[in-house]
Amino acid sequence: MxxxxxxxxxxxxxxxxxxxxxxxxxxxxxxxxxxxxxxxxxxxxxxxxxxxxxxxxxxxxxxxxxxxxxxxxxxxxxxxxxxxxxxxxRTGLPFRRYFDGAFAAESDPSADTPPTPGAPYPASLHLxxxxxxxxxxxxxxxxxxxxxxxxxxxxxxxxxxxxxxxxxxxxxxxxxxxxxxxxxxxxxxxxxxxxxxxTGEPEPAMVVGDLELTGLEPTAWHQWFGPQGALMLCPFGEEGDRWQVQATPETGPDGTALAPSLEGFRRIIARHTGRDDIRVHAAGWLSSWRVNxxxxxxxxxxxxxxxxxxxxxxxxxxxxxxxxxxxxxxxxxxxxxxxxxxxxxxxxxxxxxxxxxxxxxxxxxxxxxxMAAVREGARTPGVGLEAVRVADITGLSLGYRGSSLAEDLLGGPLRAGDRAPDARCTDAEGRPIRLLETFAGDRFTLLAFGHRPALDPAALDLSAHLRTVTVDTDDPAGLRDTDGHARRAYGIEGDALVLVRPDNHVALTAPRGGEKAVLDYLARL
Structure with a gap:
């Protein structure tokens, strides 16, 4: 070594x-x-x-x-x-933006990515x-x-x-x-x-903390921007008894950032909002962070x-x-x-x-x-955290196509290394089941579309490595792609094999008859 x-x-x-x-x-x-x-x-x-x-x-x-x-x-x-x-x-928390103290705009950045059969969870959950x-x-x-x-x-x-x-x-x-x-x-x-x-910056970019406050509607993530910098208050719980605060720090006479404090946040909130009805009662965790x-x-x-x-x-x-x-x-x-x-x-x-x-x-x-976009957008009415252009706020498109563990023998829109999509199916008795449920645990999963794969148990101790799930076959223990969600999600029309890793990324794709490729893949591990 x-x-x-x-x-x-x-x-x-x-x-x-x-x-x-x-x-x-x-x-x-x-x-x-x-x-x-x-x-x-x-x-x-x-x-x-x-x-x-x-x-x-x-x-x-x-x-x-x-x-x-x-x-x-x-x-x-x-x-x-x-x-x-x-x-x-909390899901569906809208961004309510203010500029120089006045309301500017409101929107829900997660509205464009609702749950789907292939992606059943909300784009973002605040907790x-x-x-x-x-x-x-x-x-x-x-x-x-x-x-x-x-x-x-x-x-x-x-x-x-x-x-x-x-x-x-x-x-x-x-x-x-x-x-x-x-x-x-x-x-x-x-x-x-x-x-x-x-790279890193020597001075704190933001002061952050948890506050107990009243007077502000806990129905939105409130964001104030303007010449003085930024203030953001995000509520937790429907009652809004706990808020996370992020703000441009106050500075001392020498221009250096002041440490976060309860009194400091009271001043910051009053200055950015121009309101005297928002009362900050207590502070919990307080900190600051630098851009690194x-x-x-x-x-x-x-x-x-x-x-x-x-x-x-x-x-x-x-x-x-x-x-x-x-x-x-x-x-x-x-x-x-x-x-x-x-x-x-x-x-x-x-x-x-x-x-x-x-x-x-x-x-x-x-x-x-x-971060650069937010800083620039802070000078523009109506612009707030939405200036952050994350290509995929869900994280579902991130994968490992270039990995040495990815092997494509089939071709198609879904490639080895991609996240394995979810899909709504039914079992032989018509009960609903999701593909993610069949993936749960720590084994590889072999999805066999349209046929039962002929795997030789003597070729490998498969019980410790692999579970096989058939889709649209006469297998009584298999799944039925009742509404076609699985085939659409995986881009499969005929018969095919898809080997899914324990972390629910596609390891290998192969046409029907690719059982040896599956066994060879597992053997290489």
Missing amino acids: SMSTSSMSAMSSAPSAFMTPASATSVLISGAGPTGLTLACLLARQGVAVRVIERAPQPHTGSRGKTLNARSLEVLADLGLAGDLLAEG PQDRIEELLRARLAELGVAVEFGTELTGFEQDGERVTARLADGREVTAQYLVACDGGRSTVRKQLGVAFTG VRMAEQYRVGRVLLAGDAAHVHPTAGGLGMNTGIQDAWNLGWKLGYALSGRARSALLDSYSEERRPIAAWTLETSAAG
Whole structure:
């Protein structure tokens, strides 16, 4: 294994004499945000021994990332969380924009992307990040894993077989893999010596926080723009008892940004709105953020991997941050599980960086351009956050067509690497069922349109790798494409095979008779 000099020196300090004997696990995750929690759930569901450590003494509070896109909802639905998320989150929240204190325009940017048979979840769902994390922790607990709060990773070393992590309290943990989900200031990334390339601004661009206020209708995301900068207030819950605030910071006599405070937000709101009936009663989480656009040059160094903000940071424009991290975990989770169980060679993990770094590059470019557009649009009446031109706010079009794991033998509009669409079907007894339901879990799914594939069980231990779902055959356990949704979504008219990965991306497409190609594909893993 090749490692840089800086990486080796960062990991070479000897353990203290008072350290207790090392405890072992298969995967150690540093960081208990949405990325780390999603990854832990995916691994625990596969039976992988996993530990999640978090430096903070208790769960984070604060709305922070507050928008889940449709693709993240599909991920979390696979973990059994869709019902709770949809019950608590808000959809169809219009943008109500003001310029220089006066009403300018209102619109719903998600109205153009309603749920469809192929994409059943709303384009965006607004829910505070602390509640999303709470739901993920509860699911993880059901899988037998508890987050270890107040546990800080201070250093580590690795060899060809394991990673030995050192904790602040003197303990050691050995693991087969370490995954850094510890944020933009990642301790793990820094000690690896992995470059975090990009640009950043020295002064905070926005002050943010959670406020309790009255006097403002909780039926819209209110956005004030003008010569003084920007103020945005987003409500949570139908009663509007909690709002996230984002605003251009106040500045001191020397022109530097002031730290966020309750009194500061009272002044900012009064100045931007020109109203005296909006009363700010209390503040919860308060913070500020600087514009940083950076990406790790490597996502994997030996047995250490980076995910979420530890791998990429970018402006908040477009609401892509938490979603990109969750989808990092979705890509990595099945690959780690397969490598650890022996179902796949460890080289499969190299495809994680191959597939996810281009997505991060797109995210950085999109969000940076969006932030620039918002700043420019702030000078124009009627323009607000809609200046952020995200090509796909749902995240459903992002895929891996150029991946080494993508193999097309069929041709057609749907290509290997694309997200596998959902579709409404019925079972043999006429009961409704969705394709996403048949994909749920951690195996590959072979969709066989129009025929029963002739797979030789002796050729491969298929039970651990593959489930077969027939569509429009005489198979009593198969599905009926009653309204043609599945064939339209997959662009298939006759008989065909579509192999779907555990993360619900298309692995391979083949015509009828392509069973050997399917077996060869799985064997290569």
